[in-house]
Amino acid sequence: MPKDVMRNPSSVWHPYTQMSEWDKFTEIVGGKGMWLIDSEGHRMLDGVASMWCNVWGHSKREIISAIQRQSKKSPHTSLFNLTHPEAESLAKKLVSISPNMSRVFYSDNGSTAMEIAFKIAIQYWQNVNNPARTRFVTLTNGYHGDTFGTMSVGFVPAFFWRFKKNMYKTIQIPFANSYRIPRKTSIEDYYEQTLERIEKSLSRDDVAAFVMESGAQIAGGVNIYRNDFQSKIGRLCRKYNVLFILDEIATGFGRLGSLVEYTAQKSPPDIVAYGKMMTAGYLPMAATLTTERIYKSFLGKYSDMKHLYHGHTYTGNALACAVANQNIMLYKKTNLIAKIKKTSRIMSRRLGEIKKIEIVGDIRYKGMLAGIELVSDQRTKKPLRFTKSVNRVVFEAARKNGVYLRTLGNILVLVPPLAISEKEMNFLIDGTIKTLKSILSERRL
Numbered sequence: 001m002p003k004d005v006m007r008n009p010s011s012v013w014h015p016y017t018q019m020s021e022w023d024k025f026t027e028i029v030g031g032k033g034m035w036l037i038d039s040e041g042h043r044m045l046d047g048v049a050s051m052w053c054n055v056w057g058h059s060k061r062e063i064i065s066a067i068q069r070q071s072k073k074s075p076h077t078s079l080f081n082l083t084h085p086e087a088e089s090l091a092k093k094l095v096s097i098s099p100n101m102s103r104v105f106y107s108d109n110g111s112t113a114m115e116i117a118f119k120i121a122i123q124y125w126q127n128v129n130n131p132a133r134t135r136f137v138t139l140t141n142g143y144h145g146d147t148f149g150t151m152s153v154g155f156v157p158a159f160f161w162r163f164k165k166n167m168y169k170t171i172q173i174p175f176a177n178s179y180r181i182p183r184k185t186s187i188e189d190y191y192e193q194t195l196e197r198i199e200k201s202l203s204r205d206d207v208a209a210f211v212m213e214s215g216a217q218i219a220g221g222v223n224i225y226r227n228d229f230q231s232k233i234g235r236l237c238r239k240y241n242v243l244f245i246l247d248e249i250a251t252g253f254g255r256l257g258s259l260v261e262y263t264a265q266k267s268p269p270d271i272v273a274y275g276k277m278m279t280a281g282y283l284p285m286a287a288t289l290t291t292e293r294i295y296k297s298f299l300g301k302y303s304d305m306k307h308l309y310h311g312h313t314y315t316g317n318a319l320a321c322a323v324a325n326q327n328i329m330l331y332k333k334t335n336l337i338a339k340i341k342k343t344s345r346i347m348s349r350r351l352g353e354i355k356k357i358e359i360v361g362d363i364r365y366k367g368m369l370a371g372i373e374l375v376s377d378q379r380t381k382k383p384l385r386f387t388k389s390v391n392r393v394v395f396e397a398a399r400k401n402g403v404y405l406r407t408l409g410n411i412l413v414l415v416p417p418l419a420i421s422e423k424e425m426n427f428l429i430d431g432t433i434k435t436l437k438s439i440l441s442e443r444r445l
C-alpha cells in the first residue's frame with residue numbers, strides 16, 4: 001500500500017471518494033445564506049447546493065421555525081395504521097402542483113422513491129392481469145440512485161460497472177450528450193435514431209415501463225434533451241400501452257426553470273418521483289406520485305393481496321413533511337420560479353466567458369444547471385485528466401477562490417441554491433472562471 005494511503009485519521013468514509021487523496025476534509029461548522037463557513041472561519045459560496053438540493057440557503061428562518069414547531073408537536077410518527085396533518089397537507093399540495101397525479105407515497109431519498117416507482121409499475125401489470133410486463137426500457141447515462149434496482153435501470157458505466165453482474169436486466173437505449181454523439185451524425189438524425197430504437201423496444205410485449213430523468217440527465221453527463229424528445233417518448237409509451245416513469249428528483253422543483261418539469265416538457269407521466277429540493281435541502285425526504293388509474297389497480301379485498309408491499313421506518317416523517325409544506329408555501333409566496341428565470345439568465349449570459357477558457361470543451365445548461373465539460377484538447381475532445389481526480393483538483397482551486405465546486409468525472413457541474421441573488425451568481429461565475437484559469441496556468445508550468 002502506498003505510504004500516503006490511510007493518512008486521514010477520521011473514521012468517516014466519504015461518498016464517491018478515493019479516501020487516499022484527502023489528508024483531511026474541510027470541516028463545515030456553519031452556514032449563512034448561500035455561504036458555507038469552515039472551522040478556520042473561511043467562507044465558500046455553495047455552488048453545489050449541498051448536493052443539488054438547497055433552495056433558500058442555509059439559515060432560512062421560516063424553514064427552521066417549521067422544524068421547531070413540528071418537533072414540539074411530534075418529530076416522527078408512523079404512517080403504518082396512522083396518519084398526521086403534515087403528511088395529509090403535503091400530499092394535497094404535491095397533487096395540486098402535479099397535473100394528472102392523484103396519490104403520493106413517501107420515502108426518505110431519491111433512490112428509494114425510484115425503487116417504489118419500479119415496484120408499483122411491476123405490480124400494476126400483475127394487478128391488471130398482464131404479469132409478463134416486467135422489463136424497464138431506459139436511456140444509457142440515466143441516473144436514478146445507487147441501490148441495486150436504481151443502478152440496474154439507470155446505468156452510468158463509470159459509476160456502476162463493478163456491480164453489473166448483480167444487476168437485473170433492463171433494455172438500455174444508447175444515448176450520448178450533444179457533444180459526444182457519433183461523428184458525422186447530425187444532432188437531428190441522432191435524436192431520430194434514438195426515438196426509432198425506443199419505439200422498437202416499446203413494441204415488445206414484456207415491457208413494464210420506460211424510465212427517464214425529466215428534462216435532462218444530470219449525473220450521467222449533464223445532457224439537456226432537445227425540444228419534443230421527452231414528449232415524443234411519452235406519446236410512444238401511450239401508443240404501446242407502456243407506463244411512463246419520470247424522475248424529477250434532481251430536475252423538478254425549479255432546477256431547470258419550472259416547478260414541475262414535465263409540464264414544461266408537455267409529457268404527463270404515469271408515475272413521477274420528487275426528492276432533493278422538495279425539502280429545500282434541510283431534511284431527507286422523497287415522494288412517488290401516481291395517477292388514479294394506477295392507484296385503483298391496487299384496490300381489492302384484503303385476501304387478494306394486491307396492496308403495495310413497501311414501507312420505510314421514516315416513511316412520511318413529520319418533520320420532513322412540515323419542512324416540505326413550508327418550502328412549497330415559500331415557493332409561492334416569493335414567486336421563486338419567476339426569480340429563477342431571471343437569475344438563470346445571468347448564468348447563461350456569462351457562460352460564454354467560461355467557454356473561451358482553453359480547457360473548456362463544451363457547456364450545456366438549462367435553468368439553474370450548467371455542465372462544463374473539461375478537456376485537455378478542444379480539437380480531439382480528450383477529457384481532462386490529472387494523476388489525482390479532476391474533482392479533487394477543481395475543489396482545491398475553487399476553495400481558494402471562495403467557492404465550493406464539484407465535478408462529475410471531467411464535468412464541472414454548477415448547481416447553485418435556487419434562491420441565490422444576482423450578485424452571488426456573479427460571484428459564483430467569477431470564482432469558476434478564476435478556478436479554471438488557475439488550473440490552466442498550473443498545467444502550463
Ligand SMILES: Cc1ncc(COP(=O)(O)O)c(C=O)c1O
Pocket residue numbers: 109110111112114143144145146213218219247248249250251275276
Ligand atoms: C435524477 C436522480 N434520481 C435519483 C437520485 C438519487 O437520489 P438520492 O441521492 O437522494 O438517493 C439522484 C441523485 O442525485 C438523481 O440525480
